[in-house]
Amino acid sequence: MSESTYRIQGATGEWEVVIGLEVHAQVTSNAKLFSGASTAFGAEPNTQVSLVDAAMPGMLPVPNRECIRQAVRTGMAIEAQINKWSRFDRKNYFYADLPQGYQISQLYHPIVGEGALHIEADEKAGIPQDKTIGIERIHVEQDAGKLMHDQHPTMSYVDLNRTGIALMEIVSKPDMRSPAEAGAYVRKLRSILRYVGSCDGNMEEGSMRADVNVSVRKPGEEFGTRTETKNVNSVRFVMQVIEYEANRQVDVLENGGTVDQETRLFDPGTGTTRTMRSKEDAHDYRYFPDPDLLPLELDDSFIEECRASLPELPDAKRARYENELGLTPYNARELTAEVETFGRFETLLAAAAAKIGKPEAKVATQVANWALSVAPGVVKSLGDEANMANATAERQASILAMQDKGEISGGQAKEIYEIVLKEGGEPEAIADERGLKQVSDTGAIEAKIDEIIAANEDKVAEYRGGKEKLFGFFVGQTMKAMQGKANPAVVNQLLKAKLDN
Amino acid sequence: MTDFTNLGVKEIRDGVAGGDFTAREVAESFNAAVAAAAELNAFIVTTPDHALAAADATDAKRAKGEDLGKMGGVPIGMKDLFATKGVQTTAASHILEGFKPEYESTVSQKLWDAGAGMLGKLNLDQFAMGSSNETSYFGNVNSPWKKDGTNAAMSPGGSSGGSSSAVAARIAPAATGTDTGGSIRQPAAFTGICGIKPTYGRCSRWGVVAFASSLDQAGPMARSVEDCAIMLEAMAGFDPKDATSLQMDVPDWETALSSDLKGKKVGIPKEYRMEGTDQAILDSWEQGKAMLRDAGAEIVDVSLPHTKYALPAYYIIAPAEASSNLARYDGVRYGLRVLPEGAGLQDMYAATRAAGFGDEVKRRVLIGTYVLSAGFYDAYYTQAQKIRTLVAQDFEKAFATCDVILAPTTPTASFPLGSLNEDPLTMYLNDVFAVPASLAGLPAMSVPAMVNSDGLPLGLQLVGKPFDEQGVLNAGLAIQQRAGFDAQPEKWW
Numbered sequence A: 001m002s003e004s005t006y007r008i009q010g011a012t013g014e015w016e017v018v019i020g021l022e023v024h025a026q027v028t029s030n031a032k033l034f035s036g037a038s039t040a041f042g043a044e045p046n047t048q049v050s051l052v053d054a055a056m057p058g059m060l061p062v063p064n065r066e067c068i069r070q071a072v073r074t075g076m077a078i079e080a081q082i083n084k085w086s087r088f089d090r091k092n093y094f095y096a097d098l099p100q101g102y103q104i105s106q107l108y109h110p111i112v113g114e115g116a117l118h119i120e121a122d123e124k125a126g127i128p129q130d131k132t133i134g135i136e137r138i139h140v141e142q143d144a145g146k147l148m149h150d151q152h153p154t155m156s157y158v159d160l161n162r163t164g165i166a167l168m169e170i171v172s173k174p175d176m177r178s179p180a181e182a183g184a185y186v187r188k189l190r191s192i193l194r195y196v197g198s199c200d201g202n203m204e205e206g207s208m209r210a211d212v213n214v215s216v217r218k219p220g221e222e223f224g225t226r227t228e229t230k231n232v233n234s235v236r237f238v239m240q241v242i243e244y245e246a247n248r249q250v251d252v253l254e255n256g257g258t259v260d261q262e263t264r265l266f267d268p269g270t271g272t273t274r275t276m277r278s279k280e281d282a283h284d285y286r287y288f289p290d291p292d293l294l295p296l297e298l299d300d301s302f303i304e305e306c307r308a309s310l311p312e313l314p315d316a317k318r319a320r321y322e323n324e325l326g327l328t329p330y331n332a333r334e335l336t337a338e339v340e341t342f343g344r345f346e347t348l349l350a351a352a353a354a355k356i357g358k359p360e361a362k363v364a365t366q367v368a369n370w371a372l373s374v375a376p377g378v379v380k381s382l383g384d385e386a387n388m389a390n391a392t393a394e395r396q397a398s399i400l401a402m403q404d405k406g407e408i409s410g411g412q413a414k415e416i417y418e419i420v421l422k423e424g425g426e427p428e429a430i431a432d433e434r435g436l437k438q439v440s441d442t443g444a445i446e447a448k449i450d451e452i453i454a455a456n457e458d459k460v461a462e463y464r465g466g467k468e469k470l471f472g473f474f475v476g477q478t479m480k481a482m483q484g485k486a487n488p489a490v491v492n493q494l495l496k497a498k499l500d501n
Numbered sequence B: 001m002t003d004f005t006n007l008g009v010k011e012i013r014d015g016v017a018g019g020d021f022t023a024r025e026v027a028e029s030f031n032a033a034v035a036a037a038a039e040l041n042a043f044i045v046t047t048p049d050h051a052l053a054a055a056d057a058t059d060a061k062r063a064k065g066e067d068l069g070k071m072g073g074v075p076i077g078m079k080d081l082f083a084t085k086g087v088q089t090t091a092a093s094h095i096l097e098g099f100k101p102e103y104e105s106t107v108s109q110k111l112w113d114a115g116a117g118m119l120g121k122l123n124l125d126q127f128a129m130g131s132s133n134e135t136s137y138f139g140n141v142n143s144p145w146k147k148d149g150t151n152a153a154m155s156p157g158g159s160s161g162g163s164s165s166a167v168a169a170r171i172a173p174a175a176t177g178t179d180t181g182g183s184i185r186q187p188a189a190f191t192g193i194c195g196i197k198p199t200y201g202r203c204s205r206w207g208v209v210a211f212a213s214s215l216d217q218a219g220p221m222a223r224s225v226e227d228c229a230i231m232l233e234a235m236a237g238f239d240p241k242d243a244t245s246l247q248m249d250v251p252d253w254e255t256a257l258s259s260d261l262k263g264k265k266v267g268i269p270k271e272y273r274m275e276g277t278d279q280a281i282l283d284s285w286e287q288g289k290a291m292l293r294d295a296g297a298e299i300v301d302v303s304l305p306h307t308k309y310a311l312p313a314y315y316i317i318a319p320a321e322a323s324s325n326l327a328r329y330d331g332v333r334y335g336l337r338v339l340p341e342g343a344g345l346q347d348m349y350a351a352t353r354a355a356g357f358g359d360e361v362k363r364r365v366l367i368g369t370y371v372l373s374a375g376f377y378d379a380y381y382t383q384a385q386k387i388r389t390l391v392a393q394d395f396e397k398a399f400a401t402c403d404v405i406l407a408p409t410t411p412t413a414s415f416p417l418g419s420l421n422e423d424p425l426t427m428y429l430n431d432v433f434a435v436p437a438s439l440a441g442l443p444a445m446s447v448p449a450m451v452n453s454d455g456l457p458l459g460l461q462l463v464g465k466p467f468d469e470q471g472v473l474n475a476g477l478a479i480q481q482r483a484g485f486d487a488q489p490e491k492w493w
Helices: A065-077 A179-196 A235-254 A300-308 A314-323 A329-336 A339-356 A360-385 A393-404 A410-423 A427-433 A442-455 A457-464 A468-481 A488-499 B009-018 B023-035 B048-063 B106-113 B161-168 B185-191 B225-235 B279-294 B307-328 B345-356 B359-372 B378-398 B424-429 B435-440 B469-483
Strands: A008-010 A013-026 A089-092 A102-105 A115-119 A131-142 A146-148 A157-159 A166-172 A208-217 A227-232 A262-267 A272-278 B043-046 B075-079 B117-122 B174-179 B194-197 B217-222 B265-269 B298-302 B404-408 B444-451 B457-464
Touching (some): A008 A235, A013 A235, A065 A179, A115 A179, A179 A339, A208 A235, A227 A235, A227 A272, A314 A329, A329 A360, A339 A360, A393 A410, A393 A427, A410 A427, A442 A457, A442 A468, A457 A468, A457 A488, A468 A488, B009 B023, B009 B048, B048 B075, B075 B161, B106 B117, B106 B225, B161 B217, B174 B194, B185 B194, B185 B444, B185 B457, B194 B225, B225 B444, B225 B469, B265 B279, B279 B298, B279 B404, B279 B457, B279 B469, B307 B359, B307 B378, B404 B469
Parallel strands (some): B075 B117, B075 B174, B265 B298
Antiparallel strands (some): A008 A013, A013 A208, A089 A102, A102 A131, A115 A131, A131 A166, A208 A227, A262 A272, B043 B117, B194 B217, B404 B457, B444 B457
16 A cells, blocks of 8 residues: 655654544435435425334334445445345434434444555645545444524424434445545545435435544554544535544644543544543443344345446546547546536546547547537637526537538637627537637638738748748748738648748 | 124125124124223223224225224223324323323224224233233233132233233223233133234334334234134235334235144144143143144154243343343433422433333343443353344244254243242243243244133144244134133122
8 A cells, every 4th residue: 555645744754644534424315214204405394204203102114225225236336245244233322303312323233344445646745646535334324313502592403303213324444644635535435425416425415424434653663543533514614523533643642641542533623533422431332133124135136236227437437538539648637537427527528539430539628628618618708698598518519610611610619608608609600600610711711821921031041041930930921911810720731822832 | 792803804805895783783882891991901002093093994895895804993001112103102101191192003003994893992011011010000911810719819921911802801802912922822712712822023013112123023912813813914914114123025924814723834843842741731741732633734742952041031131132122211300200399401300210110121231231231241141142033943943854843832821910929030931931932033922722720721822934923823712612711700809
């Protein structure tokens, strides 16, 4: 494993940070893990609560097949072992957001075993080389409800809408060594989940949150005592927690103290963490197999169906973009990072290839440049004036096709796209009506060239005498005379023919 | 008004269907008997209107020539562990006093769909924890039986003591019970009636207040094997709302009833010959063997070597599950809430549960919490689960050489209320013969065999292979026909 060079500089020397993450990802499913209640976000409090969620007497959990399926597909996407036999356990504790008095989870026999996630080198971010982060397990469990403390002067209100929603807890090995690696891990995991469609990855709505385990050690020594900071809900915060915790722990150790194994809370306002509960106050969760549920046994056809339904995943897609489409590693990485980005790119690529009449691989670089740099530049320059509803793949493909055929220049392509975004309309018509086309008419260009040659006999003589650099001057003059609308390739060709005669 | 209260399920169903009498007459008769039997304290609430409405519906169907259902016109008692929509459901606990569910349990709904009506909600040991019906918040149930020559109040058994008392006293022709470690069979034996716990998973647990989920099974209690067969058919069946429900068709047990046991082998487990078992019980066991031999069966010895570990294992597994199942009674959403002045959340939990749960419930929650605790889990819970597997394997091996097992239901006859209160371990021993079949999830039944020298009924237990309720019922029928048990408690209430 390539090791990070990230170090905390302490008074006694360098310290290495060891990081493990437990990411809770809400499973995309219309119904909760063990009840038929809806999972839509943002509903009125307590409107999405079944009798099972409210833990009414005699109510029983029944596993939701879709949630299990999504967990299995996610496991496959991180190259993990799928356990055909798993079991649900009860984690017992009392809290007002937990109606049953226990959370149904999987301690002893998780549905997904060991897997791996690859993060890419990113010099700028401080990741010198590609790195593989081990995944310990994924298990499925119920989410808890939400307490509202600001609704009543002396009481707390309970909203059970979230109670019982399925979560995947994705537990990494303590393989990360810097905030940057942890950030890259969370981003990559989020990307995979969104590719697979098993979690929407929306960290603001709490669909993804991380428990951050941090310890420090002198390089080469045994792992130190770790702290766990709960419920961190953005990549930036995850990195902040690590930075703060690592430095705090180094301070504690260098001042002769010991790090307490404890649960901590992150305060985004101050960027600091504080003790939530110490090991002494730790709950005894009294885990035991849930007797309301039989062990979960997956048959081969179910597993095959899950495998067959997996889309092309980020790493494979990136490799294909580089190897088959001939894109640069940078472009390939940018385009495959997000589901939306590659989705738009692939739609545009297909449309452009069809319009141009060439295989996708032949036009991919042009389309990628358009999608990553040209088009976003135009959008950005327009600001609020851009109506993105006008930016259909068909219209963009038409612009690219005209450009490919030499009908319009790069500048004209941008101009046309600007008009499309502001006003709508079809690019071909815009080009025609507004004169935004290059002139490839050799007659018109030749006439101008003749005039320029006639007016610059001295320069022609110099050129013909060996001062070839002057060719650019003639191109510039011709383009100027054509008001920038001449096809540069045609201008080049005609100029060459005339000057070299 | 004709008195119909001596009639059983089959007689009522057939009489109503045949037009001999109306369902309403029957319901009125039982409603009156229930009202007159308050001293038994068998019911926590009575629902005469429910019984009448169901009866009227049955009579109306008959007038239209429609099918009346398996239980058409039969009013029954419903153990107060089954959630009944709009009718108080308490599990005999203060913590649920006043709780009226918005839903109906699968089993009770199936019974209403089959044409049965509800006389009321039957008393029980609190959360089904007890063997004498003395742990109910709503007072103990009295058995209709008295020990000859005494007037002491006797235990109807537990936890389905309201059910056993009501059926034995003929204030209900039948009742639902639930059996976690003998809670149908032991009270049936104590009161001279029949009761069957089917294979685990036959009856849906949805809407039944949970005690120990891996053991809880509903079943019928009635005065004949036939009546149990009929009612079990109405109660059983796959329920997608219960993940442990058996995905199997319900056999036509009633039609297939046969007391001809030719070619059947009846196993006698030698380990059930335990110290402390009454001589009369041992005698009844011998008589049972003779009766089954007379019915054509061959009697064979079998061994269930882990029997003596079953009860201790049960008293780890059941409380462990209960400690978790009962966590939901916290005063937050329904039932009792005790909120002392200035109390926080944890104080509210403690105050609510302290006031809401009875002593036996607290005892078991404490035991269960202890055995699941870090550091004790492997020594207790894991070991108990291993024993559970061994007990089940014992039965598997025994059933390689026999079709059904005959054993006593209980080590003693009923005892006076209060006599074992100070001695929970002796109380727990009452279920020593019942618990192994529960741990193994097997169908098991108690049928009345005889009365002892004190005039108290004794029951015999039949344990069958998984899913073989028919074999259990048939052997039970053979005993019923030969025992000729017709003793009745003398009415004192």
